[in-house]
Each structure stands twice: as C-alpha cells, then as structure tokens.
Amino acid sequence: MPEQSPAAELVARSNALGADPRNTNFAGGNTSAKGSVVDPVTAAPTELLWVKGSGGDLGTLTESGLAVLRLDRLRTLVEVYPGVEREDEMVAAFDYCLHGRGGAAPSIDTAMHGLVDAAHVDHLHPDSGIALATAADGEALTKECFGDRVAWVDWRRPGFQLGLDIAAVKAANPQAIGVILGGHGITAWGQTSEECRANSLDIIRTAERFLAERGSAEPFGAVVPGNEPLPEAERRAKAAALAPVVRGLASTDLRQVGHFTDSDAVLEFLSREKLAPLAALGTSCPDHFLRTKVRPLVLDLPAAAPVADVVARLRELHADYRAEYRAYYDRHAAPDSPPMRGADPAIVLVPGVGMFSFGKDKQTARVAGEFYVNAVNVMRGAESVSSYAPIDEAEKFRIEYWELEEAKLRRMPAPAPLAGRVALVTGAGSGIGRAIAERLAAEGACVVIADLDAAAAEGVAEGIGGPDKAVAVTADVTDAEAVRAAVDAAAVAFGGVDLVVNNAGLSISKSLLETTERDWDVQHDVMAKGSFLVSQAAARAMVAQGLGGDIVYISSKNSVFAGPNNLAYGAAKADQAHQVRLLAAELGEHGIRVNGVNPDGVVRGSGIFAGGWGAQRAAVYGVPEEELGAFYAQRTLLKREVLPDHVAAAVFALTGGDLSQTTGLHIPVDAGVAAAFLR
Structure with a gap:
C-alpha cells in the first residue's frame, strides 16, 4: 500500500475523529500535520504545516479545506509578535506564510499547531475534556485524572499567545501527551498521525471514565415536582x-x-x-x-x-x-x-x-x-x-x-431571497407542487413537502437536501386534523410557517349531465375546502408568530374562463380565486399577503394531466393526448407551452420580496389567453 501524503493522513485522521460526537462538536476543533515537500521554485526541501482551515468541519474535511503554510515563516512570526494586546494582528500575518495557491483561510488556532513542537497536533472540544476544563478545581482534577501525562493550561482566548503557552507547556513537560485548556477543550500531539489520534482518544476516554467512576449520581440535583417531562x-x-x-x-x-x-x-x-x-x-x-x-x-x-x-x-x-x-x-x-x-x-x-x-x-x-x-x-x-x-x-x-x-x-455571502422563511406546499409530491417546492428551496426557504402520496413526498424532500432543507408530511387536505398535523410538523421541524402554497388538486372533465354528485364533492373538497383548511391552520400559526406571511393559491385560468365539460373543476377553482380576495382583505392587518396564480395548459410534468385529465381534455378538443401541450400553446397569444417551472417562478415573484406591497392579486401564467384576461 503506497504511503499517504501528510495531507491525506491528516484528512483521514480528522474524519475519523470528527465522525464521533464524543470527540468534538460540529465544525469545532482543528487538526494539523507537518511534513517536508520539495519547493517547486527552489527545488529544495521545505517544511510545511497543513492545518484545518477556518470554518471547516473535521468529520467532512477534505484536502481543499486545509490551509498550507511554510513552517519557517510561521515560526519567524514569534520574533515580530507585538504582544497579547495586539495579537489579533497575527491572523493577517498568516497569509504571508501560505505556500502555493488555493486552500482554506488559516484559522485563529494556526499558531497553536505551528508552534507546538510535534509533527501532528489535535485540538478538540470533547464534552468530557471541557467538563474538567470548566470545573472549579479543574487543574487539580486534571492532575488526579491523568497524573503528569496531561498538563493544565490556564484559560486564554484563542490566538497567538495561546499557541506560545501550549508550546512552552509541552517543552516543560516532555512526558505529556497533551493538555487540558482551562474553560475550553483539549490539545494532544504525536510524532505520527496514528500516535496523535491515539493520544487524543486516550485523553477523551480517560476523562469519560474518570467522570463516570468518580462523579455523583445526581449532578443536577433533585427533580423539581411539576417539571417532569410530559408524555x-x-x-x-x-x-x-x-x-x-x-x-x-x-x-x-x-x-x-x-x-x-x-x-x-x-x-x-x-x-x-x-x-x-x-x-x-x-x-x-x-x-x-x-x-x-x-x-x-x-x-x-x-x-x-x-x-x-x-x-x-x-x-x-x-x-x-x-x-x-x-x-x-x-x-x-x-x-x-x-x-x-x-x-x-x-x-x-x-x-x-x-x-x-x-x-x-x-x-x-x-x-x-x-x-x-x-x-x-x-x-x-x-x-x-x-x-x-x-x-x-x-x-x-x-x-x-x-x-x-x-x-x-x-x-459571508448575502442571504438568499427566501432565507429564514419556512414554506408549506400542498400537493408537492409531483408536478407543479414539486416545481414550486424545489424553487422555494433553491431561493433559501425551508420547505415542508405535503402530499397524499407519502413516498412521493419523501422523494422530493430527499432530493431537495434532506431534513435541514425539507421535510415530508403525509397530508389529506380534506381532513382538518391532517392539515393541522402538517402545520404542526412545520412548527416542530422549522419553528413555524411563513409561506403557504395551496396547490393540491385534481381534475375531472365531464359535462353537466355526466357530472355526479361525488364528482362535484371531490373537486370542491380537495380544492375549495382543502385550501380553506390549509389557509386557516397556517394563518393561525402566522398570527402567533407575528412575522406576517404569504398565502398563495394555485388557481387556474378556468376560474375566470368558461370552457366546455369543466363544471366541477371550474367552479372549485372560482371558489379558490375568491378565497384569495376574501383572505387578502381579512389577513392584511396581520401583515399576511394572499395572492393567486392562474396557470393554464401545464401538460408536461403535470400530475393532474398525467392522472387522466390530459386524455379527457384531449378528447374534448379532438387532438391526440401527446399533442395536447402544443395544442394549448397554439391557442395562446405567445404561442408558448407553459411548464411547472413557469408557475414556480410566479410563486417566487409573489413571495421573494419584489412584490412586497401586493396582495389580492391573481397572476396569469397561461402564455396569454385573452378570454381569461382579468377585468
């Protein structure tokens, strides 16, 4: 097996340490390795320091996350160090010690790694080590726990002076494998990467055992009556x-x-x-x-x-x-x-x-x-x-x-337009809803993917990026309890809800005489009643937050256009369209804006059209189903086909900030249907 480079060894050690939360917290701590390479300019051996850069995480560290510095220049900084009152100036000086191009920015702890006389150094934040570091008699406990194998360093803010302190302690204690940093964490070292990792784990696990064996059973005192966990x-x-x-x-x-x-x-x-x-x-x-x-x-x-x-x-x-x-x-x-x-x-x-x-x-x-x-x-x-x-x-x-x-x-880069916003999109497992959820997430929002199809919702949430970006909930919008549960899920997952898109829907294309009572009820339950239930539950949360909000209805061109064989669907969409106006008037005092989008002819990528509506409408117009999108496009003023992404763009336009003073508006996304112009 070929020998690993110092950088590769360092990344492997860092990943192994960072994979266990007992060793250090997310993005906490840093690791380093020293080694010799041939300088491409002088062709002479040059001693380098590879150290985790500012802001990185050990568990996911890659070589691009390392800062690479020349050790001779870094150590020479000791001669120009102006003292602890001006030690922050040393961070800028690290840039003049960098070797080559690229790599991460050096962190404040770079001095610690460069000045300590060891080939490999780990600085970590394990709970067990910090427990000793923050104990009132931490220095004595460290001595009791480790003997002279681990030394104590009094609290000092991270920086150049702390690096000098640790280097001096190591020099004065050649038998030591590391130190406990008062109030802070641990630092360990070794002459090989494996020895350094073993020493880090030795300190952490020894401290764990010490606390478990010597510690009291009730460190937080007795249970306070009435403060026990609820079921x-x-x-x-x-x-x-x-x-x-x-x-x-x-x-x-x-x-x-x-x-x-x-x-x-x-x-x-x-x-x-x-x-x-x-x-x-x-x-x-x-x-x-x-x-x-x-x-x-x-x-x-x-x-x-x-x-x-x-x-x-x-x-x-x-x-x-x-x-x-x-x-x-x-x-x-x-x-x-x-x-x-x-x-x-x-x-x-x-x-x-x-x-x-x-x-x-x-x-x-x-x-x-x-x-x-x-x-x-x-x-x-x-x-x-x-x-x-x-x-x-x-x-x-x-x-x-x-x-x-x-x-x-x-x-740090400027936040995305919807950063800090929490969106709930119904019918988001496919089609227009999926496109809206993906667009809102791409613009910075956290998104709750609500759909009757649990597997589809899970797939969309996973595709967006998992629980830090999106969560899936199974929701029947005709069921008030299920709707409340979906809003509650948004509250538990992300703290609340700021932006709701009423997109869940279905379509049944029949004439008046063929439309059954059940057809009528299903259409109105999902779109009219469902939108009402979702808006009601979401508005309750938005009012409690006091942060305003957005409710967007995905209505339809059919809410204002009278087409053939479309009674139940068109009437339900008209209901949704008027809900927009009614709720805009009612919720404005809470800073909640209510707007609508009226799409038409969204055939490709549409869950509704794929579910039979496309075949029904194609039959009404006498065209092959596969040509329905093109047929719809040709009857528009722009002669363009409408896609789910176009509807998603309209939702973002309404909620992304540029239309912050707009409420009660319906935006047509139909490529221009003159008969559906709003009057």
Whole structure:
C-alpha cells in the first residue's frame, strides 16, 4: 500500500475523529500535520504545516479545506509578535506564510499547531475534556485524572499567545501527551498521525471514565415536582403550539429558523433543581456560546401550565432577556466594539417540553441546539466531580464581539431571497407542487413537502437536501386534523410557517349531465375546502408568530374562463380565486399577503394531466393526448407551452420580496389567453 501524503493522513485522521460526537462538536476543533515537500521554485526541501482551515468541519474535511503554510515563516512570526494586546494582528500575518495557491483561510488556532513542537497536533472540544476544563478545581482534577501525562493550561482566548503557552507547556513537560485548556477543550500531539489520534482518544476516554467512576449520581440535583417531562404526544403537541410564538419572539431583531429538541439529556436537565442557576452561568467553550449566546431563556412555569399562561410568561421573560442582553453589551462594549447584533435568545428552555434553538437557517439552528446539549453534558460532568465554573462574562463578551468574528461575518455571502422563511406546499409530491417546492428551496426557504402520496413526498424532500432543507408530511387536505398535523410538523421541524402554497388538486372533465354528485364533492373538497383548511391552520400559526406571511393559491385560468365539460373543476377553482380576495382583505392587518396564480395548459410534468385529465381534455378538443401541450400553446397569444417551472417562478415573484406591497392579486401564467384576461 503506497504511503499517504501528510495531507491525506491528516484528512483521514480528522474524519475519523470528527465522525464521533464524543470527540468534538460540529465544525469545532482543528487538526494539523507537518511534513517536508520539495519547493517547486527552489527545488529544495521545505517544511510545511497543513492545518484545518477556518470554518471547516473535521468529520467532512477534505484536502481543499486545509490551509498550507511554510513552517519557517510561521515560526519567524514569534520574533515580530507585538504582544497579547495586539495579537489579533497575527491572523493577517498568516497569509504571508501560505505556500502555493488555493486552500482554506488559516484559522485563529494556526499558531497553536505551528508552534507546538510535534509533527501532528489535535485540538478538540470533547464534552468530557471541557467538563474538567470548566470545573472549579479543574487543574487539580486534571492532575488526579491523568497524573503528569496531561498538563493544565490556564484559560486564554484563542490566538497567538495561546499557541506560545501550549508550546512552552509541552517543552516543560516532555512526558505529556497533551493538555487540558482551562474553560475550553483539549490539545494532544504525536510524532505520527496514528500516535496523535491515539493520544487524543486516550485523553477523551480517560476523562469519560474518570467522570463516570468518580462523579455523583445526581449532578443536577433533585427533580423539581411539576417539571417532569410530559408524555410524548402531549409534549409534542405543546411544542407545536408554542413553537410559532417562541420563533416570533426569537425573530424580533432578525428572522430566525427554529429547531426543537426533546432528547432525554435535555428533558432531564430541564426537570432538575439546578436548571436555573446553571443556565444563568451560560456556556464556556467559545464554539458553544458563539452559537448559543451568552445564556438561554428559561421558562419558570411547571410543565403542565396552560399554553396561554406559558405564552404570556414567555413574552414577559423575552422582554426581560432583551433588557438584560442590552445591559450585558453596555457593561463590556468598548468604543471600537462591533455594534450589538441582536438581543433575542438563541436557546429557549421549556421544562417538561424541551429546547427550542434558533439560527439563520435550519442547520445553524440545529447545531445551536446540539451545542447546548454539549454544554449540558459539560455541566453534568463538572457538577458531578466539582462545580461548574465557566469563563467569566467579560471574556465571553470579548469573544462574542471579537473583531475577528465580526470580520468573518462580513465575509459571508448575502442571504438568499427566501432565507429564514419556512414554506408549506400542498400537493408537492409531483408536478407543479414539486416545481414550486424545489424553487422555494433553491431561493433559501425551508420547505415542508405535503402530499397524499407519502413516498412521493419523501422523494422530493430527499432530493431537495434532506431534513435541514425539507421535510415530508403525509397530508389529506380534506381532513382538518391532517392539515393541522402538517402545520404542526412545520412548527416542530422549522419553528413555524411563513409561506403557504395551496396547490393540491385534481381534475375531472365531464359535462353537466355526466357530472355526479361525488364528482362535484371531490373537486370542491380537495380544492375549495382543502385550501380553506390549509389557509386557516397556517394563518393561525402566522398570527402567533407575528412575522406576517404569504398565502398563495394555485388557481387556474378556468376560474375566470368558461370552457366546455369543466363544471366541477371550474367552479372549485372560482371558489379558490375568491378565497384569495376574501383572505387578502381579512389577513392584511396581520401583515399576511394572499395572492393567486392562474396557470393554464401545464401538460408536461403535470400530475393532474398525467392522472387522466390530459386524455379527457384531449378528447374534448379532438387532438391526440401527446399533442395536447402544443395544442394549448397554439391557442395562446405567445404561442408558448407553459411548464411547472413557469408557475414556480410566479410563486417566487409573489413571495421573494419584489412584490412586497401586493396582495389580492391573481397572476396569469397561461402564455396569454385573452378570454381569461382579468377585468
């Protein structure tokens, strides 16, 4: 087997470590390798450092995610280091140490990897290691746990000086395999990649065993009567009822997407007497609180409290949280600090129910929740052997409002037009609905794929990108309970709903004398009643959120055009068309816009036409079914065929921001049918 390059070895080790959440959190930690290559310019051997770049994730790291630097130049930076008060300037200096083109941007931890005298270095954020790092007597516990095999490094903000500190500790402790970084995590090293990985795992697993064997059984104290977890069905129903309200509060400054967690670890923490005092201390590891904020919002009512009481109390606590966050900012901000980014919580804890976490998109919201679970595990470990003592508030502020973090935020691309929006599309398993769901997701929305065909809905959701982008729900829009369940699913998955597309439909082409009562009822149940039920359930959630919203009806040219053998379908579509006007008038005071799209002749890719409607309409017009699309196109003013993507484009035009002042409008997407012009 050919020998791997240092970079390939590093990626393999990183992926193996990052695959196990016990070792480090998502996008947390960094790894490195040193080695010699021939410089293509001088033809001389050159020592290089390969290190995980800024913002990467160990579990999914590839070679393109590595920064590559010349070690001689990196180590020479020690001679020009201006001191800890100006250490942020060293990050820009890393760029002058880069080797070749491409690669990732060097992270703040690059100095740690370059200055430590070892061929391979791992810096990780395992819960067990951070538990020791945040214990009040962490240094003594580290000595008890590891002897002299692992040294202690006092808390210092990540940067050049921390790299110097660790390098000095390693030099003074040649027997050590790594260090516990106070308040932060661990760093391990080795002369080979395998030795480094083994040392990292040795530290992590030894700390786990130490906490398990020496720790107390009830680190969070006794269960608080009334805060026990609700039964699962009741818990989920309450979460669905609360999610839009909580999301609306968390979006006061900037619209957020939500995530809900009711894992055993979360529910246990929420039930215990130490919940409030520990939550007030906040998290410690920089990776944790950068995503979870300085502390969570904690509801102080029992699990069985009525939803109305919970909502009222959450509003009071949210106002208090915002005032306290403003005070926190004012206490620590310097004249050159970045402006306050927002005073809303990223984590909301509801005893008996679970945890709501928030972020700019679903992945960010989910990861924030995962990081708070990491923090809960850290608190459990620290409390089991000592007491939890995170870094102080001033240090948290220095990192949260670090100019380097601010610069990283400024470099991020502008959000997509529908970023932060949650869409629910009915009949989205095929045809027009699928095209709409895919377009909304492509424009940044999280999408709930609702369809009677569960397999089709799952396929569309998976194709869009899975649960961080889209989720599937089985929904019969004629069933009020099923519709409520679909909206509840949106609330639990993404925090609520902002954009609803009433697309579910079917078509029966018959003359008046051939139309049965059942034909009439089926058409009206699915399209008229179904749209009413979906709009009603969605509007209830939108009003609770207080963020406005969009409801779009996929009506039809037939809502205004009288064609042959089309009574039940045309009448149901006319009902939908007037619902648009009625709801636009009613919901405008809540900032909810209601508009419609009137397609015609969408043959190719249409689920309705493929289900028999195409054959029926072809027979009415006396043309072969395979020529129906072309037939429809020729009778239009533009002589163009209408496709599902054209309807999806109209939905985006109505909801993407450019028509923000428009409601009660019907947009024809029919290539020009003069008889269907709106008057």
